[in-house]
Amino acid sequence: MFIHETFTSFQGTGHLSGVRQFFVRFAGCSVKCPIRSECDEPNALTRRAALKVDPEEIIQQAKQAVGPRGWLHVTGGEPTDQPEALQLLVMKARSEGLYVHVQTSGVRRVPVQWDWLTVSPKVTEPQQRFGQEIIVIDDGTVETAWLDELKATTNYWCYYLCPLWGRDATSTADLAARSGWDLTSQMHKHYGIS
16 A cells, blocks of 8 residues: 555544544545645645555554554545555454544545544535544635535534634634534644644
C-alpha cells in the first residue's frame, strides 16, 4: 500500500478528541474538493513521495505505539482510493485486537468493518451515508440548507461543524447553533501537536 506517513498522536477533532492513536496517512487523493487548495495535508494529495509498505509492518508499529487494544487511525489523502490495501490493513488490525478509526471524505462507501468512522464530506452528496460522526469543515460557504439535507438523509451518531483552520470560529458557532449541529475544532493545531 502507498502511504505518506505514520505517526502517533492524539485525535484532534470530533467525538474522539484527545484519544491517543497511531495514524496511517494514505497517499493520494482523487477528490477534487472545494477546499483542496487549503488542504491541511497537501503532501498526501499525490503519491509522488509515497512510501510503499507492507500492512503487517504497519500493524506491528501500531501495536508498539498504542498497545494491542489501542487505536489505529486510517486517514489520507483518501483511504478509499486504495480499497484492497485498506481492506487488508483493517482486517489485520482487527485480527490483532486493534480498534480501527477510518476517516474519509465520503466520496465512496467504505469497504471495511470499522470501530469508528469519521466522514468529512468534500462532495455535495457523500456516498458514505452512515457511521459514527460526520464533520463538515466550514470555509465560509457552508449553508444551513445543505446541513439540514445532510442530517435528513444520513445516519450518524454525531454531527459536527468545524471552522477551517485559521478562520474565525464565531460564524461557524452561529451556523452550528442555527442548524442543530455540534461544534468541534482542530484541537491538535491549537495545542501545536501533530
